[in-house]
Amino acid sequence: MKDRLIFALDVDSYDEARQWVRILADEVGMFKVGKQLFTRCGPQIVDMIRQAGGGVFLDLKYHDIPNTVAKAGIEAARMGVQMFNVHALGGGKMMRTMVDEVREAAVKEGFPVPITLAVTILTSSSEEDLRQVGIDLPVTQMVPRLATLARESGLHGVVASAQELPLIRQACGGDFVVVTPGVRPATAARDDQQRVMTPGEAIAAGSDYLVVGRPISKADDPVLAARSIVAEMTEAGA
Numbered sequence: 001m002k003d004r005l006i007f008a009l010d011v012d013s014y015d016e017a018r019q020w021v022r023i024l025a026d027e028v029g030m031f032k033v034g035k036q037l038f039t040r041c042g043p044q045i046v047d048m049i050r051q052a053g054g055g056v057f058l059d060l061k062y063h064d065i066p067n068t069v070a071k072a073g074i075e076a077a078r079m080g081v082q083m084f085n086v087h088a089l090g091g092g093k094m095m096r097t098m099v100d101e102v103r104e105a106a107v108k109e110g111f112p113v114p115i116t117l118a119v120t121i122l123t124s125s126s127e128e129d130l131r132q133v134g135i136d137l138p139v140t141q142m143v144p145r146l147a148t149l150a151r152e153s154g155l156h157g158v159v160a161s162a163q164e165l166p167l168i169r170q171a172c173g174g175d176f177v178v179v180t181p182g183v184r185p186a187t188a189a190r191d192d193q194q195r196v197m198t199p200g201e202a203i204a205a206g207s208d209y210l211v212v213g214r215p216i217s218k219a220d221d222p223v224l225a226a227r228s229i230v231a232e233m234t235e236a237g238a
């Protein structure tokens with residue numbers, strides 16, 4: 001079950017990231033490198049994690065014109081990351097172009113195609129936040145709509161709140177990968193997350209991978225926190 005736990009490396013230095021990779025390499029399946037760490041350190045952070053035997057989820061949430069996102073996706077795949085993501089709100093043309101060009105480059109250059117994911121609606125967004133930017137549909141309609149668009153555009157899966165899992169499974173089926181952040185053990189603080197679930201609930205609802213950051217990094221004993229999350233996942237999946 002630990003292979004399905006992804007630790008969010010939301011730190012601002014190479015040394016701190018390396019410390020976390022050392023501490024958690026045996027406790028989690030993958031490390032998520034996001035905008036802060038990648039902007040600070042660049043591809044050397046991906047190399048460091050891979051050399052330590054860890055998988056990398058490159059979380060840069062690409063959202064741009066189709067050509068730009070496709071070229072960025074090719075660079076992500078060349079680095080050897082295990083998964084990366086784009087914003088589904090970038091649209092079907094953007095996602096399809098990215099998938100086609102990454103596949104073409106992978107065949108030509110002989111690198112594996114990473115798991116490609118689309119972020120649906122961020123777990124930090126409330127419906128009020130969405131209305132502010134002109135999205136009047138409820139989250140329960142937006143998420144399956146964007147997940148369906150991602151699937152039709154050839155992506156492997158989505159990043160979404162575990163709360164929307166039943167809707168995504170209904171729209172996209174059982175073999176579509178669903179990665180769920182916004183996971184909070186019952187005793188942990190919610191921080192800035194809005195649509196949260198416990199690790200056990202997320203697995204029981206059918207999540208493939210859980211992304212967890214602060215409930216591990218801010219715990220008094222991060223290794224123990226990671227282990228108890230994996231234990232809760234195992235119990236729920238049994």
Ligand SMILES: O=C(O)c1cc(=O)[nH]c(=O)n1[C@@H]1O[C@H](COP(=O)(O)O)[C@@H](O)[C@H]1O
Pocket residue numbers: 008010032034059061085119121122123124159160161181182183191193211212213214215
């Ligand atoms: O793409 C993501 O990983 C992501 C999507 C989303 O909707 N919500 C979300 O929280 N995330 C990421 O998941 C991680 C959650 O971290 P914690 O809230 O500390 O557990 C952060 O790195 C977020 O950037």
